Amino acid sequence: MDDPEAMCYISNLSDKCTADLIEELFVQMGPVKKVVWKDEASHRYALVVFKDVESVLFAVEALDEIRLFGQPLSVKPKNGTAQYEKYEQWKRTQPARIAPPVPPPPPQGGWVVPQSRHDNHQPRRSYDDNHGGHRQNWGQRQSWGHPQSAPPHRHQQGNERMRDRGATQRNDDRWKRPNPFNNHRQNTPSAMKVDVVKKKKALKVVVPISADAGVKKKRPWRNKARREAKKEAKKTSTDTEPVKTAPPATDAVAKTKKSRKGPKKREKLKKLHAQPEQTVEEKDAALKKLESGRFRYLNEQLYTMSGSDAYELFSKDPEAFYVYHSGYAEQTKKWPNHPLKYMIQWLSSKTPGLVVLDLGCGEAKLGSAVGAKHEVHSFDLVAVNDKVTACDMAKLPIEDGTADIAIFCLSLMGTNLAEYIREARRCLKENGILKIAEVSSRFTNTKLFCGAVCKLGFDLTEKKRLTDYFSMFEFVKTGKVESKKPFGLKLKPCLYKKR
Numbered sequence: 093m094d095d096p097e098a099m100c101y102i103s104n105l106s107d108k109c110t111a112d113l114i115e116e117l118f119v120q121m122g123p124v125k126k127v128v129w130k131d132e133a134s135h136r137y138a139l140v141v142f143k144d145v146e147s148v149l150f151a152v153e154a155l156d157e158i159r160l161f162g163q164p165l166s167v168k169p170k171n172g173t174a175q176y177e178k179y180e181q182w183k184r185t186q187p188a189r190i191a192p193p194v195p196p197p198p199p200q201g202g203w204v205v206p207q208s209r210h211d212n213h214q215p216r217r218s219y220d221d222n223h224g225g226h227r228q229n230w231g232q233r234q235s236w237g238h239p240q241s242a243p244p245h246r247h248q249q250g251n252e253r254m255r256d257r258g259a260t261q262r263n264d265d266r267w268k269r270p271n272p273f274n275n276h277r278q279n280t281p282s283a284m285k286v287d288v289v290k291k292k293k294a295l296k297v298v299v300p301i302s303a304d305a306g307v308k309k310k311r312p313w314r315n316k317a318r319r320e321a322k323k324e325a326k327k328t329s330t331d332t333e334p335v336k337t338a339p340p341a342t343d344a345v346a347k348t349k350k351s352r353k354g355p356k357k358r359e360k361l362k363k364l365h366a367q368p369e370q371t372v373e374e375k376d377a378a379l380k381k382l383e384s385g386r387f388r389y390l391n392e393q394l395y396t397m398s399g400s401d402a403y404e405l406f407s408k409d410p411e412a413f414y415v416y417h418s419g420y421a422e423q424t425k426k427w428p429n430h431p432l433k434y435m436i437q438w439l440s441s442k443t444p445g446l447v448v449l450d451l452g453c454g455e456a457k458l459g460s461a462v463g464a465k466h467e468v469h470s471f472d473l474v475a476v477n478d479k480v481t482a483c484d485m486a487k488l489p490i491e492d493g494t495a496d497i498a499i500f501c502l503s504l505m506g507t508n509l510a511e512y513i514r515e516a517r518r519c520l521k522e523n524g525i526l527k528i529a530e531v532s533s534r535f536t537n538t539k540l541f542c543g544a545v546c547k548l549g550f551d552l553t554e555k556k557r558l559t560d561y562f563s564m565f566e567f568v569k570t571g572k573v574e575s576k577k578p579f580g581l582k583l584k585p586c587l588y589k590k591r
């Protein structure tokens with residue numbers, strides 16, 4: 093039986109949101125037991141069941157109103173629970189929230205998604221483009237925790253899934269952290285504390301402690317204010333009327349309650365509460381981290397599974413493909429040049445009217461660039477625009493011997509490279525050209541690789557290093573196939589570093 097106290101109720105979910113994504117997001121807040129997903133015609137919501145009760149209010153504080161696919165999530169404790177009560181009390185003490193930032197518009201040349209296939213998908217990149225600078229702050233938040241008392245994290249128990257994904261660098265100690273709501277408990281009626289200031293005989297001032305009194309803030313200017321208030325009080329101390337001089341509430345708490353937390357932890361809490369206005373940005377930075385982790389995970393998957401498995405993966409979850417491609421686009425921005433440019437130049441120099449196959453085309457940029465001059469057919473696992481035909485390039489919807497040129501530009505992913513090249517050969521005319529551009533570091537031995545391609549029925553006509561990073565190979569189709577599965581047709585995966 094699940095403990096309702098450990099449940100979070102999440103609503104206002106975008107159509108694009110999945111239970112997996114919610115789990116990935118909430119697992120950042122604390123160990124998740126399960127996610128119950130309801131997609132009813134009138135109502136779409138998720139129930140996240142945490143393993144511990146403390147995670148609930150923490151998740152509410154961190155994730156309520158966070159934008160997921162442009163839609164602010166509503167994250168609340170389950171109705172009718174003690175957590176909900178606490179939340180309600182806390183909410184009453186809160187100033188109005190800062191509106192979450194409106195996501196910037198999609199990038200120029202961004203996704204164009206055909207209504208018929210992917211009318212649900214909007215670019216997700218828009219989240220974070222403007223908020224990357226706040227990673228530092230998230231870093232601070234990540235370190236909340238009591239290492240000594242942390243329960244074993246499920247990853248330590250053998251589940252490596254999330255770590256592999258690299259969704260975020262999780263610190264296993266994070267699950268036990270000071271509940272941010274506790275810092276406000278002074279405001280609950282039962283815990284309302286008063287600070288009594290005695291001013292000679294009958295002078296009594298009762299001051300409720302302010303919402304953030306639990307945290308001692310560094311406010312050097314307060315000393316001056318205090319001295320002046322003291323002087324003022326001395327002057328008026330002979331008056332019979334009570335004088336309401338509110339001493340800093342922070343002092344009151346510091347004196348009455350000595351924190352048992354270490355100086356480092358106090359410092360972190362101080363920072364956290366001193367900058368509440370950064371919360372939304374921190375959330376954005378956290379999401380950005382999640383996405384880049386997901387990209388790296390998907391990228392690794394593509395290099396370690398067959399094309400047909402990758403096709404199945406993305407057919408079931410096209411959303412993942414968008415995550416992959418926005419991550420890929422982010423990476424390519426950092427490259428000084430792209431081999432695609434070379435392919436475009438080369439094709440532009442050819443006599444018009446050639447039938448070109450762009451295999452693993454991504455956004456079909458090649459087709460956009462030279463489509464007016466040549467007949468370009470663009471294939472990829474998911475059609476992100478109407479130029480692309482979705483398929484596994486090991487099974488192309490193209491007749492035998494009809495293409496002049498087949499191009500693999502950074503697309504020889506997967507474990508079945510021989511199948512891709514055999515399929516390209518099937519579609520090529522006699523003397524048709526096969527072009528391969530790849531990251532140089534993927535090759536252990538280029539000679540062996542080229543020899544293996546040749547055994548599939550090609551002659552090597554050109555081999556060159558395009559830049560420090562990329563190599564390019566050109567082959568011509570011949571009539572003779574020496575081997576269907578030649579030795580040496582393997583490339584190392586191209587993995588991206590965690591930033």
Ligand code: SAH
Nearest residue numbers: 399452453454472473484485501502503505
């Ligand atoms: N050629 C493009 C994209 C390179 S990214 C460019 O240079 O910008 C590699 C692409 O290959 C990805 O879009 C990936 O989905 C695609 N790909 C990998 N394996 C594939 C397969 N089996 N069938 C079709 N596309 C594949």
